[in-house]
Amino acid sequence: MNSQRFTITKEPISIEEVVKKVIRPEAGAVTTFIGTVREFTNGKRTLFLQYEAYVSMAEKKLAEIGEEIARKWPDAKVAITHRIGKLDISDIAVVIAVSTPHRKDAYEANQYAIERIKQIVPIWKKEHWENGEEWVGNQLETKAYPTGKPEEEDLQ
Amino acid sequence: MNSQRFTITKEPISIEEVVKKVIRPEAGAVTTFIGTVREFTNGKRTLFLQYEAYVSMAEKKLAEIGEEIARKWPDAKVAITHRIGKLDISDIAVVIAVSTPHRKDAYEANQYAIERIKQIVPIWKKEHWENGEEWVGNQLETKAYPTGKPEEEDLQ
Amino acid sequence: MITILFFAHLQEAIGKERIQLNCAPLAVKQLKNHLESEYNIDLQHVMVAVNEEYASESELIHPGDTVAFIPPVSGG
Amino acid sequence: MITILFFAHLQEAIGKERIQLNCAPLAVKQLKNHLESEYNIDLQHVMVAVNEEYASESELIHPGDTVAFIPPVSGG
Numbered sequence: 001m002n003s004q005r006f007t008i009t010k011e012p013i014s015i016e017e018v019v020k021k022v023i024r025p026e027a028g029a030v031t032t033f034i035g036t037v038r039e040f041t042n043g044k045r046t047l048f049l050q051y052e053a054y055v056s057m058a059e060k061k062l063a064e065i066g067e068e069i070a071r072k073w074p075d076a077k078v079a080i081t082h083r084i085g086k087l088d089i090s091d092i093a094v095v096i097a098v099s100t101p102h103r104k105d106a107y108e109a110n111q112y113a114i115e116r117i118k119q120i121v122p123i124w125k126k127e128h129w130e131n132g133e134e135w136v137g138n139q140l141e142t143k144a145y146p147t148g149k150p151e152e153e154d155l156q
Numbered sequence: 157m158n159s160q161r162f163t164i165t166k167e168p169i170s171i172e173e174v175v176k177k178v179i180r181p182e183a184g185a186v187t188t189f190i191g192t193v194r195e196f197t198n199g200k201r202t203l204f205l206q207y208e209a210y211v212s213m214a215e216k217k218l219a220e221i222g223e224e225i226a227r228k229w230p231d232a233k234v235a236i237t238h239r240i241g242k243l244d245i246s247d248i249a250v251v252i253a254v255s256t257p258h259r260k261d262a263y264e265a266n267q268y269a270i271e272r273i274k275q276i277v278p279i280w281k282k283e284h285w286e287n288g289e290e291w292v293g294n295q296l297e298t299k300a301y302p303t304g305k306p307e308e309e310d311l312q
Numbered sequence: 313m314i315t316i317l318f319f320a321h322l323q324e325a326i327g328k329e330r331i332q333l334n335c336a337p338l339a340v341k342q343l344k345n346h347l348e349s350e351y352n353i354d355l356q357h358v359m360v361a362v363n364e365e366y367a368s369e370s371e372l373i374h375p376g377d378t379v380a381f382i383p384p385v386s387g388g
Numbered sequence: 389m390i391t392i393l394f395f396a397h398l399q400e401a402i403g404k405e406r407i408q409l410n411c412a413p414l415a416v417k418q419l420k421n422h423l424e425s426e427y428n429i430d431l432q433h434v435m436v437a438v439n440e441e442y443a444s445e446s447e448l449i450h451p452g453d454t455v456a457f458i459p460p461v462s463g464g
Binding site for chain 2: 317319320321324357361364366380382383384385386387388
Binding site for chain 2: 099
């Protein structure tokens with residue numbers, strides 16, 4: 001497992017390894033978000049997913065999310081690992097770990113991280129069903145970014 | 157590791173084991189809260205902690221928190237493991253895992269669980285410092301429960 | 313006979329994990345008063361569980377019951 | 389020469405991960421228009437990164453730059 005705090009991997013993700021990167025004596029709270037492959041989306045049965053990334057830029061953008069969090073929650077420490085390649089139902093696609101001295105910040109900063117991942121990190125998933133496959137866009141599908149990039153303000 | 161979803165243990169807690177209890181095909185999001193032993197509290201350096209529990213009742217109360225969550229977030233599945241005995245700095249005292257189909261619920265239900273643990277589960281910690289030791293009460297110290305028990309409404 | 317359990321600082325104050333008491337049915341409040349004077353302890357902010365369920369001050373304790381004194385909890 | 393990267397459905401539509409283009413400095417918007425007509429693809433909701441940073445439509449692309457077309461992301 002990569003010792004970098006912000007990383008893209010082709011291997012199964014160890015939750016413990018990601019958590020270890022943020023555990024420290026001054027923090028009493030760690031939250032994790034673990035995104036797993038769901039079998040049914042809008043009533044449609046997924047067989048497996050294929051994740052693809054623009055790896056070098058994705059790692060940069062994950063680190064940028066870490067910097068955004070450091071500005072908003074100065075006491076927080078963050079680590080994010082995202083997996084790419086073929087993932088089966090219930091496989092772990094992403095683990096976000098955030099440690100803070102106090103727990104409320106750990107929840108908030110963690111939720112911020114997953115929302116930002118879904119906005120700015122160049123990773124795509126292709127859903128494979130029994131009768132087809134499709135690259136998934138963002139949930140709005142038609143979101144346009146006037147400045148050519150998603151701003152922090154785009155966070156709902 | 158105990159296969160029960162709500163359990164008190166004297167052994168180190170495996171995060172992966174707790175998470176496994178809630179991963180399922182219909183849930184795409186798992187949040188965990190990991191409580192670790194913090195070195196400094198109010199500027200005072202902790203050497204280690206001693207946790208004690210009324211084990212049988214504590215496991216019942218953890219399960220009760222699971223039932224409360226099932227009423228508030230019907231799609232959530234929860235598992236909680238709390239460790240007792242001597243814990244060193246950065247050791248894991250508690251792991252709460254919540255899986256839901258959608259992530260917002262997983263954060264909310266998880267946060268609800270830790271707040272309730274701190275109210276109703278008969279577990280106590282004794283802080284050991286360089287020059288003394290003390291059993292820690294609740295943060296308000298003087299909280300009185302008119303009905304003789306903490307109500308759901310007591311949750312801040 | 314009722315069984316009474318003590319935890320945390322109460323256990324240290326009394327020097328025992330549990331005691332047994334022969335008594336007629338009595339309210340939680342009465343038992344608290346009895347123990348406060350018997351052991352010179354303060355049970356004001358201490359919750360009581362009868363048979364592993366939190367009980368109010370007026371709840372009756374019967375022979376065979378297990379009563380636990382629960383200081384403010386500090387798990388998590 | 390600039391290097392152009394395609395991902396996800398764009399990569400499948402074009403049939404290539406990357407192409408290289410000899411051209412004078414040009415705006416992101418111009419490159420988009422060129423590729424849309426060349427490959428018959430829709431780049432309306434596609435973001436552009438120049439050297440791994442998101443770029444606006446008016447940003448200039450220079451020889452040596454790496455340009456990536458980034459369809460709406462779906463990680464997490």
